[in-house]
Amino acid sequence: MALYSFDKSLALFERACRVIPSGIPGHTSPAFNVPGSFPYFAQSGKGCRYKDVDGNEYIDFMAAYGPIVLGYNDPVVDAAAQRQREAGGLFNHPTERSVELAERLLSLVSDMQWAVFARNGSDVTSYAISVAREHTQRRKVLMVEGAYHGVQAWCRSGTGGLIPEDYEHVHTFHWNDATEALDLVKRYKDDVACIIVTPFHHPAFGDQVLPAPSFFADLRRICDENGIVLALDDVRAGFRLSMHGSHAYFGFSPDLTCFSKAIANGYTLSACLGKAALKAAASRVFFTGSFFGGAVEMAAALATLDELERRDAIAHMMKMGTMLQDGLKELARARGLEVVVSGPPTIPYMRFANETNFRRMQRFSGEAARRGVIFHPHHNWFMMEAHKEEDIRQALDVADKCFEVVKKEFGG
């Protein structure tokens, strides 16, 4: 099979650079994947596959960085969105869909009594901080070092345009170190509004780390004893671990939780859910956006949640993810290589055991892209319900050839 080339992607990138700062800004920039050996622009998708502008087709393990949880262009979700589109998507008022979706989420997600909707994950993680500050009338936010909560200035994930005052009241502790969190609580006595965490640690360029057995229980106790709001950022993992929220999966109870990505299979929607005690504060935070009431996205979310349940999608993705992880480890070993795969099977992360500079991983991912499989070199991957055994087998065949290239080039 001839290896893919990316001529049209490259030409389009040149064009983009003339009219868009950096050509492709943010996490999909060529600088963040494998420059020269990765597609830059997509064209169309179906199930777990998509085509780029050069007409190359890929089995995808990135799912648009998470949102595509069922598969590209899922017919059931798209039909629900289309029905709503015909009635109208955006009005002077919300539609009944917003009430239906809030009711649906609250009946599904453990321990939550209200829901607010927005567009992106960053909208709701930042809203959660505001609700916590309003509720406690305090300033400080504690977050985990290296965690990603979005592009807003407070969480400092991005670069450029920031001033120290943006994050003056945000302090970090290390994942799984509740003692360090408690030290910060003591240091900033009576001024800590919120501790915000993800359900497991998923830094870019690093292994994923699951919560230590007592981590969330310890944080819960620290928050309860000190009047602090515990917020969960479930934007990345939500609906890939449990339909009841990742807190149900790991057995703890936050005061607020944030969803986006997988909630609507690619339609732009996010939600912050909270406990009754925070409802009054939530209603005092002025939070709005021209598109927050969009009904097409809500119709898509209602259909996505139904389909995830009906197809028992998480169990299926766990099975396919396990098959992929086991297969990768086995194939690498057979070629005299060692890979480390971390995180839950539905959101895996792979690296070569003996490297810190990502050169092998870049080569592996670049070779995979040229053979029709998208494995990101330094970001976690995402499984979809559309991945079937045959897709995994095909992807593993490609992975084997890529391991062969890595072995030949790097020797181990």
Ligand code: PMP
């Ligand atoms: N929190 C987490 C854990 C995320 O993974 C992301 C997106 N990668 C966000 C927040 C921000 O979401 P968005 O990009 O939709 O603003």
